[in-house]
Amino acid sequence: MNGSLFQEALLSGSYGPKFYAFYYKQWSNYQMPFHVHDSTEIMYMISGQCRIDVRAGEGQEQRVVLRKGEFIVLDSGVPHRLIVDADSSCRMLNVEFGFTDRGQAAPDIRTIAEEEEEVTAFLRRDRSYLVLSDEEEVYPVLRSLVLELDQRGTDLRTITNVLFIQLLVTISRLAEERERGAFGHSELYVKRSIDFLHQHYDQNIRIKDVASSVNLHPGYLQRIFRKETGHTLTAYLTMIRMEKAKQLLSRTDIPIPEISEYVGVASRQYFHALFKKYTKLTPAQYRQNSDKYSWDRRLEEPGGH
Template sequence: MNGSLFEPRLRDGDYIPRFFAYYYKQWHDYTMSYHDHHSTEIMYMISGFCRVDVQTGENVEESITLRKGEFIMLDAGVPHRLVVEGEQPCRMLNVEFGFTEGVRVGPSIRQMAAEEQEVTTLMSRPFPYLVLSDPEEVYYALKSLVLELDQRKEQPGAMAEMLFMQLLVRIARLREEAERSNTQQTDMYIKRCIEFLHLNYDRDIVVKDMAAAVNLHPGYLHRIFKKHTGQTLTAYLTMLRMDKARMLLQQTDIPIQEIADYVGVASRQYFHMLFKKHTGKTPVEYRSAVERNVRNYAEEDGS
């Protein structure tokens, strides 16, 4: 069967790993041709650094720089190539594996996934490639597996299967930890950005100012802000400014023609247009309605 970890049959039947290639290799000033495998491949960076180019779609290419202690896991059928430039060599450990039907001594992939929720999550969320930084847990499992395979060349036994299951669990758990960490970091960036907006809405600010305040690229901040809040940065800032304008119109005697300056909108005409779009009323209509409500309340209270 296909060597992809995302093959549905792995979750329905009983399959065990099948190993196609496993080797250490030191690369120096080398550019590999694009190729793909019927198997899943793990490329672990032991020392130095290199670049892996991956074709994730038609005319879509992504480049990943791997450094010591990082690894990339490539799904079956994904075109990729290794590029090593400069004088410094890089040393890697590669393992290519697929799956075959049956059960020996250890658990099948399906049975392991039933015991480990992280493995189930990993197998049910396909990716063309996965890059993770390893605290040496994956490397320990990977090199133990390769050593066992070298010693049992003819027929890898139960030990190789168990070491592979350990490797799979460690990768799945590491991915969960990385995603939790990324989520926490994203939450922090969004919180800081929102604080910046609340502290600076009265100024003429644009997306690059917001990004500089939290040390992120404007495009990246725009994407994570929209995903986290459901609004663009500009839409959130406009909403904040109109809410402040509504408060000032309702609770102060600041002249209407000056409110735009208080909320950081340079053009009064543009402010009037935004305010009506946000509230359904012009600033004059809004303040008049507030004053009318106050008078009515005072008259009712006096009666």
């Protein structure tokens, strides 16, 4: 069994990961010579920016710029090099791995692929490398895997195998989303999500609830929502709640301690802190100012007293 991740052979037999190297590294003003690995390599950009030159196919050189939150999966045997400009730096997390026969131990890659069609499709694609953007899904798993390897060694253990399987499934889903071109439909999904937030802001909404309402994976919905709106789902929900709170404070006489319940914030103290952060005023100050503004407008109207 060679070290390539993109091989259908992993779908037969009982294969699991074999780890060769794993490390954090800060790079600055550095140029690496072209080299190859007998293993697959994941290079995850934690901060900064760098360039990866890849000689894919018939030796054609391709340049890839990695930024924070992006990562590249380089297949075994693919020549590549790292370039970090003199005026920039980057911090990366790297993992190099191949595969070994696990015998009867489970779960193996084949078993997971039988349950996750994205994994099957991912392993069957013939590619030299793959670049993907992460939204805090891949990095926590990758970090946990490296920490476990650091503390327990590279001998294949159940926990390291499970973490690798989780990593493989997550990356496969990200790749499948991109292959399907699902981002072309992102505007519709975001609109439906916003409608759901407006209809349920007074309830205890979780991200997975919003994702379920539009039939999307939570991580994918978060990515396209932020891309389309410039806000996270949580931040957008807070905006809706605070605007509704402003309306209730200025247009009704609902007691201030009860406003938090009307807008779906369980803790009155937390609501107070959120509102002040959002408006720079306490709820009481906002109502007082609204009352004064309303009174001033009444005096300006014809016949006002």
